[in-house]
Amino acid sequence: MDLKNRSDRWGAVSQVLHWAILVLLVWIAWLGLGMVDMPNTPAKIGTYALHKSLGLTLLALVAARLAWRLYAGAPSPVVGTPRWQARIASLTHVALYGLMFAIPLSGWLFNSASGYPLQWFKRFNLPALSGRDQGLADVAAGIHEYGFWLLVALVALHAAAALYHHVAQRDDTLTRMLPALPRRRSTAPSESESLT
Ligand code: HEM
Numbered sequence: 001m002d003l004k005n006r007s008d009r010w011g012a013v014s015q016v017l018h019w020a021i022l023v024l025l026v027w028i029a030w031l032g033l034g035m036v037d038m039p040n041t042p043a044k045i046g047t048y049a050l051h052k053s054l055g056l057t058l059l060a061l062v063a064a065r066l067a068w069r070l071y072a073g074a075p076s077p078v079v080g081t082p083r084w085q086a087r088i089a090s091l092t093h094v095a096l097y098g099l100m101f102a103i104p105l106s107g108w109l110f111n112s113a114s115g116y117p118l119q120w121f122k123r124f125n126l127p128a129l130s131g132r133d134q135g136l137a138d139v140a141a142g143i144h145e146y147g148f149w150l151l152v153a154l155v156a157l158h159a160a161a162a163l164y165h166h167v168a169q170r171d172d173t174l175t176r177m178l179p180a181l182p183r184r185r186s187t188a189p190s191e192s193e194s195l196t
Pocket residue numbers: 025028029032033036051052053054055056058100103104105107108109110111118141144145148
């Protein structure tokens with residue numbers, strides 16, 4: 001498989017980052033939703049630390065993913081996709097990128113404004129994004145929590161659209177984001193095909 005994206009298919013780098021980020025998001029969300037109500041024990045501190053370290057890892061992966069996307073480009077919309085659908089898909093992708101940055105950054109800001117230190121897997125310290133400020137901490141916590149639920153809603157829509165293309169439209173939208181599955185319709189029919 002090509003590393004770089006082609007006009008009809010996502011390359012290996014985009015695919016690995018896409019699916020790795022999905023797995024990481026599920027893990028981070030599961031930790032985040034569980035940790036807030038844990039009793040005050042060392043296990044709670046450990047879970048918060050893991051949530052934050054994984055969240056920072058995700059932030060770095062999203063930055064790499066966006067840089068790669070800008071460098072490697074994106075395939076053209078699958079042949080037959082109406083313009084309005086392609087437009088909505090692009091806007092959804094932009095919103096997903098926005099949230100994938102806003103959620104970890106607001107977590108980092110909340111952490112800083114609450115006066116907590118921040119480490120990445122106990123390996124190095126990260127700087128505070130602000131001084132201690134309770135008002136700012138509340139705003140950042142709101143962005144973190146509501147941003148997360150908005151992300152859940154958008155991802156559900158996005159995944160439903162991909163499945164709709166696969167099951168109802170029977171086109172190549174989903175398979176071109178997967179390794180080596182049989183190809184469906186993604187390019188214009190060749191001359192010989194269009195004559196038959
Ligand atoms: C995309 C990555 C992240 C996701 C999806 C995520 C998701 C969540 C979720 C769902 C919660 C529970 C919210 C609630 O019910 O109140 C939460 C809480 C929290 N997150 Fe994240 N988070 C991410 C990254 C980060 C990062 C990078 C940090 C810090 C550097 C962080 C710090 C926190 C803190 C401190 C809380 C607890 C908030 C509180 O006690 O009210 N998160 N996160």
